[in-house]
Amino acid sequence: MFMKLKDLHIMDCPKLPLVSAHNLPALEFIKVKSCDKLKYIFGQEVELGPLEDMKLYRDTLLTNRYKGYAYNCLVELLKFFQTHSVLDALGSSHSEFVGLLQDVRKFSFNKDWLVGVEKRALFSDLQFSRDAMQKLLDSKKEVTKEIEEMRLKIYFFNQYVEDIKHQLTSHEAVLASIIQQEEHYLETTAALSAPLGY
Template identity: 60%
Template sequence: MVPSKGDPYQKVEKLSSSLLVMRELEQLVTKKHLDYENLPLLNDFLVNHPSVLLRDTSLSNKYKGYAYNCLAELLKFLKTHSVLEVLGSCKTEFVELLQDARSFAFDKDWFDGIERRTLFPDLQVSQDVLKNLSVSKQQVTKDVEVLRLKIEDLKHQLTSSEAVLENIIQQETALSAPIGY
């Protein structure tokens, strides 16, 4: 029996979902409610996270456009910023983007998950912890550099000692050889 490469029903369902998402987003772009540059990002995201789609069909296209543009801004931020940046200098920007996107009728569970993963509410990461990590990194970096220098010095000493040993062996060989006539 030949192994199956995924459930054909799931493939058809995903393709169908992808086409529906793309069609809705393209309509919003055509009506100038959604920025064209957000189209690929939103399409990829919404196909992989269909629960985040706006489900209310009574919403106006203008509302949907605002909502999806806002979601796209949050997604761009998430693609370009690290947790350390969010815990530091970019926290306010992240919180504002998240709050803006939450104000629309999206799936709140997805936003809750992003917030938990990004802000670690149950792990209080203090500035002291981040500072200690930075100090430790600097110290270990210095230690590594010192060890590299020592290794280079030892390699040089080894090469020099091997040359001296080779010279001694040659002299010993010359003195141990028969005198001959």
């Protein structure tokens, strides 16, 4: 048993049928080339452990099994996306989600494509098309313009109200002066029309 072996390269082994991953608990990388009889690396029970990368060359029985297992892992991840919400993936089902994700990422799927699949699956309800986004931007622009026009109207209305207030104050002052003059006139008239008492 090789407890600390991390990288394993198997090349030109035409008769080798099996490599047991159970004897390689620290294995992180495996490269297999020209091993036409190789059928299993993991045995019957697949347990990838810390394996991070695997490269298989030539179309052998093993590469077909490897591809089959890789796509099975991808199918399991996509099923998870269909049956769980984002909150599940971040909460109660987080460990299951991380396990599925780690399994899929161990294979040679295009990383950008895989990230795109994850984002589309997890955030499908937040996706917008370009047209929908453009409509949002147009609506925002239109509403912003209307708000600015309303603010301008309020400004001019406030200016108008201030002008009216000044006019009102001025008219009230003129009226008060007229009333005062009227009272003075009435007092003077009353005094002049009163009989002189000698």
